[in-house]
Amino acid sequence: MTTRAAHWDAIFASKKDTELGWHENDVSQTLKFIDPLPQQEAATVFLPGAGTSLLVDALLNRGYKLILSDISEVALRNVGQRIGKHEHVTLLHHDIAQPLPASLAFAVDLWIDRAVLHFLLSENEIQGYFANLHAAVRPGGHVLLAEFSTVGAIKCAGLELHRYSLEEMSMRLGNDFALIASEEHTYTNPSGQPRPYIYGLFRKNGARS
Template sequence: MTHKHWDDIFQTTEQERLGWYEPDTSLTWKMLKPVGPGEGRAVFLAGIGTSSLADEMAEAGWSLLLNDLSPAALGILRSRLPAEADVRLVAQDMAVPLPDDLPGVDLWVDRAVLHFLTDREAIDGYFQNLRGLVRPGGHVLLAEFAPDGAQRCAGLPVHRYSLKEMEERLGDGFVAVAERRHVYHNPNGDPRPYVYGLFQREGA
């Protein structure tokens, strides 16, 4: 997958018109309650796009590893964040190995990114990256289209997830902590059912 498809969307669409625009991230914060405070801890935000979750997590004291396939999205987001925020940009496809020098993280958050990986090799690559980066005791929040959710988004096919499949893909050593079904309404008012799963890695 190249970044052009996503760059075009971010460069030609107002943030509020993006098909996944979420003005209120309170559900994510509710799901993240068991994770605890951000000070002195690092989060990897996979495919963060231009989400205000990044601004909020910086404000809450998290060190940010901001990933997206689209350099255009990361450019918009970085220019919005305070210059002094502790941020590293990771512009790449989540299906291919992450740079070796990334620090381990206490939290991994993905809303509506993983479901764009549709072939086995890409999905395996994503979970290899996740397992390589999340520290023992760390948490993972995945929010993906539910089994009865839409079959396409942003003009692309998606792979829909149940909590069970999330658990299976994470593999041994991750325990489900919380689950939530949520029907998001996109800017056109169309319902988009999601499954949210919070997991914790054993150990620490």
């Protein structure tokens, strides 16, 4: 087990979900970007660093197929226990900076990242993340990135962060993606601290919508 995985496992093993510094009881801030999208039958959503987010339950209720990926086996076990065995859910223990399985090439309709990308610090890791995203999201698919903004906190979960602007998100996604919605949103964490995020919703060029 890597040091990083152990760090996250220790957090998920020692805290209730409601005590996690990023916990949302209400996931409508994400859903308001997702719900207006045209939903194809059995569309596949990929959640890098899914953690134990209640977004999982909301997406299942909407009929999506889910790939829940996380570096923490404990997080995957906890979320798996909560939702129970589900034919539409795949749990993938994986470091999102490392190459995804080739079977995921163009298999993802919607990629949703809340508070994961910003933990990748080295250029190698960031490029690994975006190479995965480019390979997995189908033409016409969508990507929602929600990261600490440039005025946000410099650390989360005891780890340093690479904070994002909309411009950097767009630059890293490149010409294949068009920005279709964005918002600066301040999340209040369970300790009452404000945590400014930037949300960017992008569409990958391609024939199908």
